[in-house]
Amino acid sequence: MITNELKQTILGALKLDDWNLTEQTTAPEVPGWDSLNHVNVILAVEQKFAVRFKNLEILKLKNVGDLQRLVDAKLGRP
């Protein structure tokens, strides 16, 4: 389950009005989410949730579900 907060943060970083983001969504499926913009998405998420990701954590992300789980783990959410 992708929270609305995370979804809006990602869409905001990509300047997209709307896009269906599921746990399985990968970056190449989303308009504007290319390799250059990836760092902007990550920075926006870090800023929004006041968390810091380690380099390896970023490199292991395969889809939006992974990103959601990483944010949840950082925030101590179950």
Add this chain to the structure above:
Amino acid sequence: MILWNRWTENARKRPDRDAIVHWVAGEDPYRWTFSGLVRAAECFAASLTERGIAKGDVCAILLRHNRHLYPLYLAVSCVGAIPAILAYPNPRLHPDKFREGIIGMSRRSGLDWIFTERDLEPVASPLIEPAAGTTIKGLHFPLEWDMGTTLSGKARDRVEAAHRAAAPADPFLLQHSSGTTGLQKPVLLSHRAVLEHVRLYGEAIRLTDTDKIVSWLPLYHDMGLIAAFHLPLAFGIPAVQIDPFEWVQVPSLLLEAVSRERGTISWLPNFAYNLMADKISDEDLDGVDLRSWRLVVNCSEPVRHESHQKFIERFRARGLNLAALSSCYAMAETTFAVTQTAPETEPAVFAADRAELSKGMAAPARTGRPDRLCVSSGRPIDGCRLKVVDENRREVADGTIGELAITSVSLFDGYRNYPEKTADVLRDGWYFSGDYGFRRDGEYYVIGRKKDVIIVAGNNVYPEDVEDAVGKVDGVIPGRVIAFAEDNKDIGSEQVAVAAETNVEDDAGRKALKLAVVRAGMSIDVTIAKVYLVPPRWLIKSSAGKPSRRANKERLLEGA
């Protein structure tokens, strides 16, 4: 001499020195010594001869960041075949578009074999069917080969016979620009051109035995292939190779590698200066020491003074020396470098009067007048000559803006099987680059280009490819599309913009159409950053009857 002989000579002289440090984030790097690399290449070469790969065969290599890529590449050359490293397709690239790109290359360059990973087999297999009409004879999956670590007597004889047959004037490598509509231009370079270039460019940057290159650059790009791979490998010094996909996600990896490995030289396209200055956090710089970095060479995109300033301000506290900033003008057609600034000297910056620039002259800006800060790309390296020419290809005076023409001992002979394109750009031993610039105090400043190619983060995007993809979108009037470069100061690069004519008028329909245009870009792995929808017959036509990119871009940006 041929490259293989140089590599084996290095393996004899410095067997235990690192040749390539294969960097993978979070792991200990894999270190190929010069002797280990050559031994592995010999084993690959024996496997290649067993599989019938022969002298002159063009071998496309499509592998992700993998330590076996390097010995495979050397092995292809060892048997007299011609390696061509191509970009491994991004998942967003539509399989049809990927195949169209390869078919286009095959027509031009006579591609014989593809060396790739099993994952790509379903997408690549149709290319070898007779109906595909390509020259490709087969696919190989070299990462699965069981080769052993030493050669039998017979295998060694075969390998030695293969490389003994090669001569310095033989083709050594093929570089291919990317693209999906058959516009790719294959550049073929001989052993002699590459070896000569390595020598001359090495002198220009005062390369020494103690240098160590650190690079995240893709090897399908001339800057990665020639500067960061062939130069160190032929010179006998180590190169640290970082995965470009890892670097772009975690840009601090380059600094970490420079710091840990005591790297001395890197080449970077301009956008990388902005990316690293803006996106790396203080935490990621903990313990990073950049004092060893003696040259950070800005190349392959127009050099921006503000990018250099950002970079030095951000990393000065980590030991980055202002004099390490450097710039270079380079292209695949001349093997690589044409000009280079003096090593360990900050490139000259010239404040040109904007009004005079628009009249074709580079004159110093007077106080209070708008200026443009132009960064020097330095002087021609030995073996290269430049001139600035007008539209009739006549040389113009210093300070006059014109096209840069180059002649060089490492100049290519022409695009492979592309005589009409070759005739456009190559005349009487001079290559007409399509880049605009001027000369001042013996140094060259590159400020723009005649060609419409869009350079996004160091990668060339052909507007024709984008227009072809967007022209097929429902709602866009076919043939009434232009793609062009828009400057983006924040990222220190260009981005792709599209203007398309449409009859769609309602807001919801136009919103959906814009998204469909962006998705058409995604299908060819191009990010379209801005979409302008315009009414029918809005786009200005050129004399050839097609919408003019330049005139329409000006009209759109003036109205913005």
